[in-house]
Amino acid sequence: QKQPSHTRQLQRVKAHLDFLLLSRFLTRPSALALPSAHMRRSHGRRVLAAIADGAPLYNGGNLKACVGLYLATAKDMLAESHLCNSVCRSDTCAEEAPPPMLPVLTAVQAHASGKFSDADQAWLLRDSFDFLLFNKLVDTSR
Numbered sequence: 001q002k003q004p005s006h007t008r009q010l011q012r013v014k015a016h017l018d019f020l021l022l023s024r025f026l027t028r029p030s031a032l033a034l035p036s037a038h039m040r041r042s043h044g045r046r047v048l049a050a051i052a053d054g055a056p057l058y059n060g061g062n063l064k065a066c067v068g069l070y071l072a073t074a075k076d077m078l079a080e081s082h083l084c085n086s087v088c089r090s091d092t093c094a095e096e097a098p099p100p101m102l103p104v105l106t107a108v109q110a111h112a113s114g115k116f117s118d119a120d121q122a123w124l125l126r127d128s129f130d131f132l133l134f135n136k137l138v139d140t141s142r
Contacts, residue, residue: 037139043077044138047129054126063118070125071111074104103128 020021050073057066081101107124116124133136 022080039080040137040139041141042080043132044140046073046077047132048140049073051129053128054122058122060077067111067121067125070122070129071108074108074125074128077101078105078108103131119137 051068054066054069054123057063058070078101104125107121107128110124133140
């Protein structure tokens with residue numbers, strides 16, 4: 001089955017950022033960090049809370065509620081990052097986005113397109129959160 005274009009786009013963005021980290025083009029992961037410690041902590045708390053609440057919704061078959069929770073979290077993070085309007089339909093948002101927020105922005109734009117199933121939308125958003133966590137681009141310390 002062929003992947004939707006936004007899924008491929010998200011994978012390309014994530015692969016590009018992974019390449020920059022792995023190739024040591026960027027000398028340290030913190031070069032991709034969000035602009036402030038407060039924002040990194042705030043985003044980290046939001047991501048962990050969304051996953052903790054959203055995964056049981058998804059696993060329980062309530063995909064719309066899971067997508068709604070993940071989407072609200074992503075939009076809150078984008079708004080706090082001062083990236084764009086609440087829907088993020090414009091491609092110009094990407095020009096303003098700090099690199100760690102590009103996967104989140106791409107997932108929100110994919111949702112706005114209306115072309116994806118609830119399951120696909122949930123996974124696009126969750127993958128963008130996992131990218132932030134895996135690469136330690138958000139602060140999850142207490």
